[in-house]
Amino acid sequence: MGFEKIINAGLKTTVQRIAILDFLENSDVHPSAEMVFNYITEKYPTVTLSTVYNTLEKFVENKIINKVFTIQGKARYDAKNEKHHHLFDKNTGEFIDVFDDGLNDVVEKYLKEHKISNFKIDDFQINFTGKI
Amino acid sequence: MGFEKIINAGLKTTVQRIAILDFLENSDVHPSAEMVFNYITEKYPTVTLSTVYNTLEKFVENKIINKVFTIQGKARYDAKNEKHHHLFDKNTGEFIDVFDDGLNDVVEKYLKEHKISNFKIDDFQINFTGKI
DNA sequence: TTGATTGCAAAGACTTTGCATATAC
DNA sequence: GTATATGCAAAGTCTTTGCAATCAA
Numbered sequence: 001m002g003f004e005k006i007i008n009a010g011l012k013t014t015v016q017r018i019a020i021l022d023f024l025e026n027s028d029v030h031p032s033a034e035m036v037f038n039y040i041t042e043k044y045p046t047v048t049l050s051t052v053y054n055t056l057e058k059f060v061e062n063k064i065i066n067k068v069f070t071i072q073g074k075a076r077y078d079a080k081n082e083k084h085h086h087l088f089d090k091n092t093g094e095f096i097d098v099f100d101d102g103l104n105d106v107v108e109k110y111l112k113e114h115k116i117s118n119f120k121i122d123d124f125q126i127n128f129t130g131k132i
Numbered sequence: 133m134g135f136e137k138i139i140n141a142g143l144k145t146t147v148q149r150i151a152i153l154d155f156l157e158n159s160d161v162h163p164s165a166e167m168v169f170n171y172i173t174e175k176y177p178t179v180t181l182s183t184v185y186n187t188l189e190k191f192v193e194n195k196i197i198n199k200v201f202t203i204q205g206k207a208r209y210d211a212k213n214e215k216h217h218h219l220f221d222k223n224t225g226e227f228i229d230v231f232d233d234g235l236n237d238v239v240e241k242y243l244k245e246h247k248i249s250n251f252k253i254d255d256f257q258i259n260f261t262g263k264i
Numbered sequence: 265t266t267g268a269t270t271g272c273a274a275a276g277a278c279t280t281t282g283c284a285t286a287t288a289c
Numbered sequence: 290g291t292a293t294a295t296g297c298a299a300a301g302t303c304t305t306t307g308c309a310a311t312c313a314a
Contacts, residue, residue, distance in 0.1 A: 011268090011269095012267095012268060012269070012312085012313050012314070013313075013314095014268095014269065014270080014312075014313075016269085016270075017269090032303095033303080033304080034303085046270090046271075047270085047271085048270075048271050048272070049304090050270085050271070050272075050273090050304085050305080050306085051269080051270055051271065053303090053304060053305070054269080054270080054305090055269090055270095057304095057305090058269095067203075067205075069201045069205050071199075073199075073201050073205060073207050073278095073279095074302095074303080075205050075303080075304085087248060087249055087251060087253075089251070090254070096249055096251075098248055098249060100246070100248065102242070102246060103239075103242055103246070103248075106238055106239070106242045107235075107238070107239065107258075110234070110235055110238045114232070114234060114235070116219060116230055116232065116235075116260060116262070117219055117228055117230060118264060119219060119221070119228075119260070119262040119263060119264055120262050120263060120264070121219075121260050121261070121262040122222070122261050122262045122263075123260070123261045123262075124258050124259065124260045124261070125258070125259050126239075126256050126257070126258050126259075127256065127257050127258075127259070128248060128251070128253050128255070128256045129253070129254050129255045129256070130248070130251040130252050130253040130254045130255075131251060131252060131254075132250065132251055132252070143293090143294095144287080144288050144289070144292090144293060144294065145288075145289095146287075146288075146293095146294065146295080148294085148295075149294090164278095165278080165279080166278085178295090178296075179295085179296085180295075180296050180297070181279090182279085182280080182281085182295085182296070182297075182298090183294080183295055183296065185278090185279060185280075186280085186294080186295080187294090187295095189279095189280090190294095205303095205304095206277090206278080207278080207279090
């Protein structure tokens with residue numbers, strides 16, 4: 001459940017936080033702060049946009065969710081916790097999650113065998129662009 | 133030279149455009165619009181920030197330059213035309229270009245052999261995070 | 265109780281736009 | 290000459306912040 005992640009991060013559980021995380025976890029798109037706000041205020045009309053922003057930022061800091069950017073530079077949020085990549089659909093301009101362990105393995109194998117700019121790589125994420 | 137790219141894109145060559153492109157091509161960082169503006173106005177004090185934004189956007193539309201975003205969601209511009217990836221340095225928060233044909237080959241080979249979400253992939257870019 | 269979180273209102277950062285003037289072709 | 294680009298000022302969008310009130314632990 002969502003609230004366990006909140007507790008594990010050492011954050012206090014509030015109605016707002018649980019509702020926001022719940023929405024993100026059950027969303028198959030990558031909502032903007034505004035989209036989260038619109039959804040949350042249907043049920044909890046007193047929640048403000050600044051709380052949504054603050055909450056999302058807290059979740060990002062604590063790695064409960066990810067923040068990604070559209071090609072237009074707009075922030076979108078994503079509660080998927082399995083490692084994944086993103087595919088920008090050139091037709092719709094939207095994101096699609098890409099889960100592909102085979103791909104991860106291939107890249108990880110390569111990284112093990114080759115240094116990248118003398119850095120220790122912690123993680124990588126691939127952005128694909130394409131269309132159907 | 134930079135102005136050939138401008139002409140080839142069907143754009144008019146202006147002092148402003150040439151100066152902006154020249155700066156980007158000779159920059160080893162990924163400047164923000166503000167950084168471009170600061171540099172350009174040293175030499176051409178009458179150039180405005182809105183011209184810088186308009187010009188950068190025109191260049192992006194015409195694929196003369198790339199627009200990328202920092203992990204904070206700030207736009208940065210990049211005139212490198214060889215295919216490359218980005219490495220976020222966790223210590224400095226800045227970008228480093230990653231040129232690695234071996235890596236490209238490995239990923240391209242994988243893409244040839246495996247469909248990604250049933251899409252036709254045009255391109256991909258990898259964002260690495262790490263530190264020295 | 266006590267520190268963390270929320271709501272509110274205001275400000276801030278970044279970017280875009282409309283329009284008159286100037287410029288490239 | 291004509292369409293395009295620039296400069297200017299103003300507005301727009303997205304996000305952050307300070308502070309008092311509220312709430313979770």
